[in-house]
Each structure stands twice: as C-alpha cells, then as structure tokens.
Amino acid sequence: MATNQALKNQLANKQDAPKQVSAQNLGLKSLLSTPTMKKKFEQVLAKKAPQFMASLLNLYSGDQSLREAEPMSIISSAMVAASLDLPIDKNLGYAWIVAFYDSKKGCKVAQFQLGYKGYIQLALRSGQYKAMNVIPVHEGELVKWNRLTEEIELDLEAAKSDKVIGYCGYFKLINGFEKSVYWTKDEIEAHRIKHNKMKDKKALNNVWKSDYDAMAMKTVIRNMLGKWGILSIEMQKAVIEDDEDRELKDITDESNEVLDNENIIDMNVQPDGESAKNEKTSILDQGEIVFDDPQ
Structure with a gap:
C-alpha cells in the first residue's frame, strides 16, 4: 500500500511535469510556440526561421478562411514552403497556403500551392x-x-x-x-x-x-x-509538392510513423481557446490529412 508521502511525491511530480496536449487541440499561435515546432523550422531555415514563422502568423491573422483551417495542415503546408526557401506572402506570388473544405475530414484544411514566381525562382536557382x-x-x-x-x-x-x-x-x-x-x-x-x-x-x-x-x-x-x-532536384521536389492529390503527414514525426505516447508536445504555453482535455495524447491522433486539389 502506498504511503502518504509516496502519494504526495506522485502528485508533486505530476504538477511539475510539463503539460502534454494533442496538436489538434492547439491554435496555430500556440503550436508555433512549442519547442518542437521551433526546432523543426530552425532545422530548415536556420536564422531565417523566426522571420518566416512571423510571416506565417501574419498570413494566418489576415485570412479568415485560413483561420478556420486545421492548424497542423497549415504547419505542414508552411514547412513545404520553408523547405523550398520561398516566401508565403500571397501578395508576392511565390507560394500560397490556401484553405478549403475537406469533405472526408469534415473540416477546412490548408494546402501548399506553388506560384508562377516560385517556378521561375526555382528554375533560375538551377x-x-x-x-x-x-x-x-x-x-x-x-x-x-x-x-x-x-x-x-x-x-x-x-x-x-x-x-x-x-x-x-x-x-x-x-x-x-x-x-x-x-x-x-x-x-x-x-x-x-x-x-x-x-x-x-x-x-x-x-x-x-x-x-x-x-x-x-x-x-x-x-x-x-x-x-x-x-x-533540377529542387524543382522536381517542388512539382511533386504542387501535385493535385497529396497526403500531409504530421511534420513533428521525423520517421513519418505513428508516434507512441512518449512523442507528444510538451507545452510551456496555453492552447488557444479552451484548455486541452486530454493531457497525454499522441500528436497524430488527428490522423493523416487527405484532400483534393483546391484548384
């Protein structure tokens, strides 16, 4: 039988542990504030990561349709643009992140689209x-x-x-x-x-x-x-990413395999809106995002 002191220690450890939540319960701002996401963008963009993440938030705040989209699909789309080193400001015409209703998932999701200036930029880089x-x-x-x-x-x-x-x-x-x-x-x-x-x-x-x-x-x-x-290899990658039908996998999973309960987001910030109900949930509980061409 557990002693009173042992129970106290268990409760103390639980209180001290970082909050662990599912990505689907977070808004975009909170999701980008997690160490996991910051690290991912820094690995791709190095010193340019903070500026890119700030531009993503600006795009998000100024686009009502995008604010209604599933946050992880926005992150995944942004990561594609980041990997190609293309700005996502829609006024520039290099790359777009667009939202549309996915009937299979029952909600709005975001998709990366390469702009004509993006094609020109990648071609000239070759x-x-x-x-x-x-x-x-x-x-x-x-x-x-x-x-x-x-x-x-x-x-x-x-x-x-x-x-x-x-x-x-x-x-x-x-x-x-x-x-x-x-x-x-x-x-x-x-x-x-x-x-x-x-x-x-x-x-x-x-x-x-x-x-x-x-x-x-x-x-x-x-x-x-x-x-x-x-x-070029970079252009071939861009064409593949710009294809009509794709799956977006959770970019926090480096192996693209379903995560176990140890691979969850540790939160140092509160989720946007209501607090997460599940304290320990796989980040991939939301499943893969499969959608049609938003043409």
Whole structure:
C-alpha cells in the first residue's frame, strides 16, 4: 500500500511535469510556440526561421478562411514552403497556403500551392536558365502564333483594351536553347475546369478566384517547364509538392510513423481557446490529412 508521502511525491511530480496536449487541440499561435515546432523550422531555415514563422502568423491573422483551417495542415503546408526557401506572402506570388473544405475530414484544411514566381525562382536557382518570363497577352497584342513551330510575334504597344486573350511563356537556357509557348484564354479555362474538383466545375475558387492571372500564368509556365525545361532536384521536389492529390503527414514525426505516447508536445504555453482535455495524447491522433486539389 502506498504511503502518504509516496502519494504526495506522485502528485508533486505530476504538477511539475510539463503539460502534454494533442496538436489538434492547439491554435496555430500556440503550436508555433512549442519547442518542437521551433526546432523543426530552425532545422530548415536556420536564422531565417523566426522571420518566416512571423510571416506565417501574419498570413494566418489576415485570412479568415485560413483561420478556420486545421492548424497542423497549415504547419505542414508552411514547412513545404520553408523547405523550398520561398516566401508565403500571397501578395508576392511565390507560394500560397490556401484553405478549403475537406469533405472526408469534415473540416477546412490548408494546402501548399506553388506560384508562377516560385517556378521561375526555382528554375533560375538551377543555374541552367539565362532568362524566363510569363505574361498575359491583351487584345490587339498578338500578331502571329504558329502552333506547329511555336513561333510567336507580339506587339506589346498595340493593346486595344485590358481584355486578356491568352498567356505567353518564354525561357532561354545558358546553352542558347529557347522556347516560347502560348495558351489562349479558352485553353486555360478548359484546363482549369478539367482539374476543378468542385461540384460546379466552372466555379472559381481559392487563388483562381482571387488572382486568376497568377494561376493562369502558373499553368503555362509549369506546362512549359515540364515539357521543355531542365528540372533540377529542387524543382522536381517542388512539382511533386504542387501535385493535385497529396497526403500531409504530421511534420513533428521525423520517421513519418505513428508516434507512441512518449512523442507528444510538451507545452510551456496555453492552447488557444479552451484548455486541452486530454493531457497525454499522441500528436497524430488527428490522423493523416487527405484532400483534393483546391484548384
């Protein structure tokens, strides 16, 4: 039988132990404040980690839809951008973290999307490209386009209106090889509708709704690079991460295996909102996040 002193010691040890909670019970701010998360971002970004994490919080606080998303999916998406060393400020156009409703999980989740500027940045980092660009083509600017030879002639001073009729991409390699591609607005729309997984295929959502031109230019440059460009290991990784269907695993698990009860988050901060009900729960109780393309 336990003595009174032994019971007192057990209670004291329990009170002194750090609080242990499930990641699903934490808000993003509290989750980023944990030593586990800070260490993860520092391993990837080194001295740039605090600035990146601050930009993530700014993005989160300014986006109502993202604030409704499952926090670990936001962390996982941000980690993808961090591993590619791309800023997540949506106004810059390098990478986006977008939220949408996942019918399988029954809640909103976040997904990483690579912007057209992100593709250009990663291509130029490879050292294989001398120049690269993609632009919208306005009514009156297109003089001639040969679909067979892919030779294009534009007069950028001859625009008749602000109406966009297509998008043109171009790159030139260090070895002199160059390529131009042109997509009409109708071709862009056909591609968007084909890959739109909403019930209403023609409906605009996420970045397509907020910045149609950016997504259209991304479509052009991704197709151009995938068909004609030189893809570095980093670019191949980016393309994989930007694929339409992916699983997001808990990035606090280095082996990507389900954690046991010893691998939980030790909290030195309070969770956002109500206190966690379960004091000792695996961080992966929430399970894997499987979702569709947010096109």
